Each structure stands twice: as C-alpha cells, then as structure tokens.
Amino acid sequence: MALRRALSAAGRRWAQRLCSAARGDTIFAVSSGHGRCGVAVIRTSGPGSRGALQSLTGRPELPPPRILALRRIRDPATAEPLDRGLVVWFPGPRSFTGEDCAELHVHGGPAVVSGVLRALGRLPGLRPAEPGEFTRRAFRRGKLDLTAAEGLGDLIRAETEAQRRQALRQMEGELGRLYQRWSETLTQALAHLEAYIDFSEDDNVEEEVLSQGQRPAAIVSPVAGTTRDVVEVALNVGGYPLVLSDTAGLRDATDPVEQEGVSRARDRLRQADLVLAVLDAAAVPTEPAGLGAALGSLLPPATPCILVLNKADLLRGGGGALRDACARGDPLPPATLLSCKTGEGLNHLLELLARQLARLCGDPLAGSPSLTQSRHSLHLGDCAAALARYGRERRRDLGLAAERLRLARRHLGRITGHVGAEDVLDIIFRDFCVGK
The missing domain is CATH 3.30.1360.120 (Probable tRNA modification gtpase trme; domain 1)
Incomplete structure (x- = not known):
C-alpha cells in the first residue's frame, strides 16, 4: 500500500x-x-x-x-x-x-x-x-539537441583542460551535427528504398536508386613485496584526466598473498593504455641494449610504456651513462631518470607522460568530438548492428532491409532527441516526382 x-x-x-x-x-x-x-x-x-x-x-x-x-x-x-x-x-x-x-x-x-x-x-x-528545467525548455524549443545539453552538463563538471575543450565542442553542436549528417544519410537511403518498394512497379523510380547513399592511497613501506592490492588515484596531467594504478612489483613471488598481488598486477598491465615501468637505476645495465633486455623481461612486446629509472640519487657520478641511454631513445621507449627522494626528474616525467597521453587521446580540438556518454556508445552500437543486418538483407527482402535502416536511423535520433517521420516523406517528394 x-x-x-x-x-x-x-x-x-x-x-x-x-x-x-x-x-x-x-x-x-x-x-x-x-x-x-x-x-x-x-x-x-x-x-x-x-x-x-x-x-x-x-x-x-x-x-x-x-x-x-x-x-x-x-x-x-x-x-x-x-x-x-x-x-x-x-x-x-x-x-x-x-x-x-x-x-x-x-x-x-x-x-x-x-x-x-x-x-x-x-x-x-x-x-x-x-x-x-531551463535546459529542458531549451531542448523542447529546439535551441539545442540532447548531445548539446549533455555537453553543457559536461562543461559545468569539467575539471581539466581536455575535458573543457571536448565539452565545449559538444555543447556548440559538433557532435550533434556529426550524428545529424549520419542520420541524413540514413534518411536518404531509407527514402530511396521505400520509394523503390512503393513505386517501382509504375516505373516512376529507377532501380539505380538502391545504389545511392549510405581514493586515498595506501600505506607504503620500503620492504619489497609489501604492495598487494592495486591502489588507484585520479590525476590531471597536461589537461588529460587519467587513473594511475600502483601495483605490486613483477617478481617470482613465493608468498601466496604476494603471488596474488603479482597476478593482479599482470592483469592490470594487460588492461592499461600506458605503463610506467619503474626500475631501480642502481641495479640495471647502463648500455641501451642491456637496459632494453631488462625491460623486455618484464613487459610483453610492443607494450606502450615510459621507462622510469628511480633512485637516481644513488648513482655515482650523476649516472652519466644512464642519462645518455635515456636520451638516445630507440631501441628504448621514452625514458627518464627519477629520484622519488629528492624530486629530481619529476617534471621531465610529467612532460613525457603528457606527450604520451596526447598521442593516445589525440588533440581534443581536432577531428570529430569524442564520445562522452555511455548512452551514445549504446545507441551507436545498436545502429551499427542494424546497418550490418541491412547489408545482409537488402538482397533478400527489401521490406526487412528498409526496417533495418529505419531502426538504425531511430537509434541515431535517440542520441540527439530528433526522431520523426516527416523528413523521410520530404525527401521522397523532393528526390522523386511521384505523381508527375
């Protein structure tokens, strides 16, 4: 009750x-x-x-x-x-x-x-x-579509420069215009297909129209093997938001709990977009070939990474040979010396990390806007699935193929909030002089 x-x-x-x-x-x-x-x-x-x-x-x-x-x-x-x-x-x-x-x-x-x-x-x-409610009224009166409304919300919540740029582009309609262009293509293809189905027997429409369009961190310890769980923290580096995961070191562990920590570290390693491989600068070879072999023994081939040689304060003579190896580049990935104790090399590490993130994420001001909402991905996936079925059915059953196009277009319309049928009729009468 x-x-x-x-x-x-x-x-x-x-x-x-x-x-x-x-x-x-x-x-x-x-x-x-x-x-x-x-x-x-x-x-x-x-x-x-x-x-x-x-x-x-x-x-x-x-x-x-x-x-x-x-x-x-x-x-x-x-x-x-x-x-x-x-x-x-x-x-x-x-x-x-x-x-x-x-x-x-x-x-x-x-x-x-x-x-x-x-x-x-x-x-x-x-x-x-x-x-x-102000934004809802703006949407209801056609002042902005759903993607622009979501961009406005993202802009208000933006915490980094990259998020701000992306949200501003979406709020100004770039993502909505991209979806609208796709929707117009699907609408035209659907209009041509339906016109062919309805009017082809009267020879008003040629067959060729079918070919048109388409948290807190954890306790730390100097004792090796004490990191067990994956500890994560959100950071803003160079205007890009990232989640940094600190894992157990990769070693042949004997303790069952430490073995589980190493297993979790390897799982996270496979999921990561970028790996910061931290090695002891005082315990690695100084020549590039040996250094590359030491790194290769830990990481799978072609793993995107930055090599971080920590404990630079323990190197004798300033570690000139290692610095030369880091500066040489190939065959090594981007590399830097670092001292967590003194802070030496931290700025250079952040610069390397920002460059790698820019390479991974791209320029938020270039190309098409990125997807920022899970519902966009959901509807685009459904749209792509409907188009795949359209491709299989267009040679067997034009009626079913038309329904797949209609479904694909409907999913795009749900992203922007623009779902209607009148524009299909408009294109039919614009492209084909039905009744002439």
Whole structure:
C-alpha cells in the first residue's frame, strides 16, 4: 500500500509538471551557484518574465534587449528596496530557452538573494525551476539537441583542460551535427528504398536508386613485496584526466598473498593504455641494449610504456651513462631518470607522460568530438548492428532491409532527441516526382 501511494503521488507530481508546462508557467532560479559570492545571477524564463522584470524594477519600460542596465530592485508587494543591480532582458526566441527570459545580477549575499527569490515567488504565474528545467525548455524549443545539453552538463563538471575543450565542442553542436549528417544519410537511403518498394512497379523510380547513399592511497613501506592490492588515484596531467594504478612489483613471488598481488598486477598491465615501468637505476645495465633486455623481461612486446629509472640519487657520478641511454631513445621507449627522494626528474616525467597521453587521446580540438556518454556508445552500437543486418538483407527482402535502416536511423535520433517521420516523406517528394 505504501508503495502504491508513493507511485500515485509521483504520478500526480508528474501530471502537475506536464500541466504546468502546457500552461506556460514562468520559472525562476539562481543560475550562478549557491553560497556567499560577489554577484549572484537570478534567471527567469517564460511568458511572465516581462512582467516580473517590470514589477521588480518598478518601471514599465524594459532595457534594450541583451544590454545590461542598472536598476533599483524592490519587492513589488511591499515596495521595500532589495538591492541595486544589473538587469538584462532576453525576448524570445533569441534567448537560451527560446522563451522570454530575464536576468537579475544582484549582490551575492544570502539575504539579498533570498529576498529577490521570495519576491519572485509571490508573483502570479511564477514558480521555482526544477533541476535542469531551463535546459529542458531549451531542448523542447529546439535551441539545442540532447548531445548539446549533455555537453553543457559536461562543461559545468569539467575539471581539466581536455575535458573543457571536448565539452565545449559538444555543447556548440559538433557532435550533434556529426550524428545529424549520419542520420541524413540514413534518411536518404531509407527514402530511396521505400520509394523503390512503393513505386517501382509504375516505373516512376529507377532501380539505380538502391545504389545511392549510405581514493586515498595506501600505506607504503620500503620492504619489497609489501604492495598487494592495486591502489588507484585520479590525476590531471597536461589537461588529460587519467587513473594511475600502483601495483605490486613483477617478481617470482613465493608468498601466496604476494603471488596474488603479482597476478593482479599482470592483469592490470594487460588492461592499461600506458605503463610506467619503474626500475631501480642502481641495479640495471647502463648500455641501451642491456637496459632494453631488462625491460623486455618484464613487459610483453610492443607494450606502450615510459621507462622510469628511480633512485637516481644513488648513482655515482650523476649516472652519466644512464642519462645518455635515456636520451638516445630507440631501441628504448621514452625514458627518464627519477629520484622519488629528492624530486629530481619529476617534471621531465610529467612532460613525457603528457606527450604520451596526447598521442593516445589525440588533440581534443581536432577531428570529430569524442564520445562522452555511455548512452551514445549504446545507441551507436545498436545502429551499427542494424546497418550490418541491412547489408545482409537488402538482397533478400527489401521490406526487412528498409526496417533495418529505419531502426538504425531511430537509434541515431535517440542520441540527439530528433526522431520523426516527416523528413523521410520530404525527401521522397523532393528526390522523386511521384505523381508527375
């Protein structure tokens, strides 16, 4: 019974939200984050934005669109002054949501912000916005697709330069445009195929159309063999986010627990995109061939790695021979001397790591935007599977082949939020003069 009542209440709330959206309620919220700050931005969206701005400023005339204007802000119910700040008027459809919008840039003290929010809440037709509702309204009015909305969320959460660049590209529509081009190709192929099925008997469509388009770290110890579990930490290196896994050393262990640690280390080694192979600089050969053999005894061939020779502070004479070997490069991978005790070589290691990450991940400003959402990968995988079945069925059953194209296109449409049938009909009538 309790579950039924909860579901019923949830259904009523959802129905109320739909009714509110249908009535065109005006929403408001703090869009600059919460807490004490120098300036807080309070945003409204909806048909009541004009009246709200007029009521709070006490002036019937609005400032020119998209131009900041200094105004005294007061409570319409009591005429009490609340603040003196900047206001901006964004008439629809040239606004973030596509609706009439207004912004009040007020001082960020909690008393000022709460006073302005209370005043807005007392105005008829205005209500507090739900999480993400401004973006939902922008999507509903075609101001951005789902990939751009996700890019906006990623941009807000971005912690590194690479994440910021990728999210900005996605928010500005690059990923959506890429999916749209694919979708247009599938739409055209589907339109041609359906036209051939429907009209080929009347000789209105040639057969050739079928050929068109398609955590905390762990306790450390100087005693060898004491690292057992894989310890992971997230880092930002050169603007690229990475997860660094510290494992047990690779050795012939005799203790059963240490053997398990070595086994886990080898498993993680096979999964890694890049390996930092840390060797004792005082215990390795100094010539490149011997050094390469020592490394090869630990790692499988062609493993992408950086050779890190630690304990450089123990080398006699500064380790000139090893430094020469590291600088020589081939046949060795990128290599550097390091002293975890003194910090010597740490900057060079970070530079090598950043270069290798750039090579692995690519330039976030070049090429197509990367996939940042698991649902994109899911729908693209389903799209590819549908296209593979289309390729097998187009010579056996055109009806089934058309359904596979339709399914592939639907999966692309679910990524961007654009799923419809009218554009298929548009292409049929544009490419084929049916009824001529």
